[in-house]
Amino acid sequence: MKRVWMLLFVMLAALAVVFAVGTCGGDDDDDDDDDDVADDDSGDDDTGDDDSADDDSGDDDEECPDADEDGFQDEECGGTDCDDTDPDINPDADEVCGDGIDQDCDDVADDGCEVWMIETVDSGDDVGQYASLAITDTGKVGIAYYDADNRDLKYAESTGKAWTIQTAVSDGRVGTYASLVFNSLEDPCIGYYRSLISTGPYYATRTGGAWSTEEAYGGSGGERLRMAIHPLYDVPHMIFYTGGTSVLRYTRNSGGVWTAEDVDTNGYTRNSGLALDSAGLPHVSVQTEITISVEPEIIEEHLFYFRSDGSAWYEEEIDAGPHAGTYNSIAVDDDDYPWIAYTDDFLDDLKAKWWNGSMWRQWGVDTGLSVGEYNSIAIGPDYPGVSYYNKTFGHLMYAEYNGSYWSTQTVDEDGSVGRYTSLAYAPDGYPAIAYYDVNNESLKFARMTYIEEVD
Numbered sequence: 001m002k003r004v005w006m007l008l009f010v011m012l013a014a015l016a017v018v019f020a021v022g023t024c025g026g027d028d029d030d031d032d033d034d035d036d037v038a039d040d041d042s043g044d045d046d047t048g049d050d051d052s053a054d055d056d057s058g059d060d061d062e063e064c065p066d067a068d069e070d071g072f073q074d075e076e077c078g079g080t081d082c083d084d085t086d087p088d089i090n091p092d093a094d095e096v097c098g099d100g101i102d103q104d105c106d107d108v109a110d111d112g113c114e115v116w117m118i119e120t121v122d123s124g125d126d127v128g129q130y131a132s133l134a135i136t137d138t139g140k141v142g143i144a145y146y147d148a149d150n151r152d153l154k155y156a157e158s159t160g161k162a163w164t165i166q167t168a169v170s171d172g173r174v175g176t177y178a179s180l181v182f183n184s185l186e187d188p189c190i191g192y193y194r195s196l197i198s199t200g201p202y203y204a205t206r207t208g209g210a211w212s213t214e215e216a217y218g219g220s221g222g223e224r225l226r227m228a229i230h231p232l233y234d235v236p237h238m239i240f241y242t243g244g245t246s247v248l249r250y251t252r253n254s255g256g257v258w259t260a261e262d263v264d265t266n267g268y269t270r271n272s273g274l275a276l277d278s279a280g281l282p283h284v285s286v287q288t289e290i291t292i293s294v295e296p297e298i299i300e301e302h303l304f305y306f307r308s309d310g311s312a313w314y315e316e317e318i319d320a321g322p323h324a325g326t327y328n329s330i331a332v333d334d335d336d337y338p339w340i341a342y343t344d345d346f347l348d349d350l351k352a353k354w355w356n357g358s359m360w361r362q363w364g365v366d367t368g369l370s371v372g373e374y375n376s377i378a379i380g381p382d383y384p385g386v387s388y389y390n391k392t393f394g395h396l397m398y399a400e401y402n403g404s405y406w407s408t409q410t411v412d413e414d415g416s417v418g419r420y421t422s423l424a425y426a427p428d429g430y431p432a433i434a435y436y437d438v439n440n441e442s443l444k445f446a447r448m449t450y451i452e453e454v455d
Contacts, residue, residue, distance in 0.1 A: 080105060083424045112431070112453030116411050121156050121163050121434075121443045127147035128443030132180040133422035133434035135187070143422075143434045144168070144180035144190045145443050153178060153192050153204065156443065168211050170205050172196040179227035183234045191216065191227035191238050201225050201240045201251070216258050216377045217251045224271055230280035237282055239263065240275045248272060248286055248306075263306050263313055264288055270301070273330035273377075275338065283307045283332055285340045287325035303328060303342055305355075318353055318360055322346055331384060339379070341365065341370035341386045350375060350388055350399070352406070365399045365406045368392065374435075381429040389409075389418040396421065396435055396446065410447050415439035 015355065058202040064077035070087040071077035073079025081106035083089040093103040093427040097113030104111075126148040143156045145165050153175030155168045159173070169175065173196035180190050189205045200217035221242035229236050237252045248264035264286055272286035292298040303325030306315045320326060325346035330340050340353045350365040350372030366372065377386045383401040392395050396411040396418030412418065423433050430448040437444050 006048075008043045025186050033366070075105075078199060082107075086404045108451065108454050111451050114448055114450050116446050116448050118412055118414075118446045120437070120440070121445050122154070122165055123440065123442040126441040127154065128174050128436040128441070129420050131180045131420045131422050131434040131436060131443060132190075132408075133424045133432065133445075134182050135424045135426050135432060136182050136186045137427055138186065139185055139427050140182070141426075141432070141445075142180055142182065142188050143435075143443065143445065144175075144178040144192070145420075145434070146178060148176040148441075151175070151196075153190065155180075155188060155190065155206075157188070166211075168206070169202075169213055171213075174202070177223060177225040177240075179225055179238075181227060181229040181236070183229055184231055187208040188238060189227075189229060190237045191225050191236070193222040193240075194223055195223075195335070200408070202394070203227075203236060205236075216253070217249070217260050219260075221249065224269075226272060226274040228274050228276045228282070230276045235278050235280065237274065237276060239272055239282075241269055241272075241286055248284070248288075250282065250284070259380050260312075264304060264315070266304070267291065271328055273327060273328050273340070275330045275333045277336040278334075279310075279336075281308055281310060283330055283338045285325070285328045285330040285338075285342070287328060287342075290321075301325060305330075305338065305340065307338075319344075319351075324351075327373050327375050327388075329375050329386075331377045333378050333379050333384070339377055339384045341372075341375045341377040341384075341388070345376065349373075350386070352377070352384075352401070353384065363401075363406055366390075366397065366408050371397065376421050376423040376433075378423045378425060378431075380425050380431065385423060385431050387418075387421040387423040387431075387433045387435070389421060394418070394438070396433065398423075398431060398433065403411075412444070417444065 063393045066073050067084045068087040070303045072081035073091040074084035075082055081090050083407045087435050089103050091105045095103050098115050100109050102109040107426040128145050130146040141158045145154055147154045151173040152167050153169040156163050156165045158343045174194045176191050176195055177193040178186040183189055192202055200219050201222040203216045204211055204213045221240055223241045224405040225240040227238045239250050239391050242249050246268045247262050248269040249260055250263045251258050251260040266288045268289040270287040275283050286304050287301050288304055290300050290302050292300055300322040302317055303319040306313050307319050325342040326345050328342035337355045344351050344449045348370045349367050351364050352363045354361045375386055377384055388397050394416035395413045398411050399408045418435050421433055426432055431448040434445050
């Protein structure tokens, strides 16, 4: 019996040892479980951190949104969209020429475009009427114009940087009907009218920095003056209205002596244009009043063309009106054929005519309402262009012929602008226009240029 109890005691002791070992193993298992829990916690933390990172990314999206939903975030918070309020403005957008807006977000507006650059040349009190523009082959730009406040003839010049402004003539009421050309030495030469004494047209030229003046015709008149100089001969030519005698007269300086002759004696002459061909011979456009009937009195305005062969004048009526050519201008192309821009006051249109060697061709350049006043035509690198005033909207306009048709565009629409336009082409072939700003009573200058495209 005693042996039985001893055996039971040994067995219980053994069980106790086993239980103790199991408990230690359980503790090891618990440690392993702790490790696993730690791993799980680490995983949870990682997952939590990842979730937090994702949440932070979401916060970043909220801080740097794509408000206009064009696929680009606002550059204010590190994106590339320079205007996140407009879906048409982003790095993938196409540039819209001429609006002054940087659509493709490359920090340059209108890049890859031909645009008009506009500046105020003289903002003095009421300056800029009778503007006349000329540009030399080297790029010198000159503008002659009237200072109505001081009643002076003024001249502005630029070689691509700042404008320099001079009073060319100030002896009385001078400077209306200013007409500027450069001679072969690039000296500015200006024909102008002295309205105070009305003794005919005058001629001013600047040589060595000093201006000199002379009377170009000793009789009365000088209104509606136009002047041209042939670059090879340096001989100035003028046409002008004589006033009381209602005659269009032509004068030229040869060997230091001015000679004059009558061109149009058909009736009361109004605006006119003058251009020289390659031989230095004059071509003239002019509106003339024609009496159709005495009783009842019927008077119409017709457009005439005159040319000289050096010994005689030849005339042709090219538009029988009834109200044609109140504003007209003329240019001669490389084939010595004349182009004439003029208003049809009956239809309020701007028209153009061209002599092609055998007949006159005609176009309606702009058929809008009340267009074409103060027109100026010039020959570009290939074909002519015309600057003019849109009276309906008060805008400066430009029309260009491409060999098939005319296209028009608005150059300046800031207020009432575009009277007294004068068109010329720069050496790069782009057009430039001098004109009067009515609202600000100032002289302005517009020049087309190409803005290089940004890669």
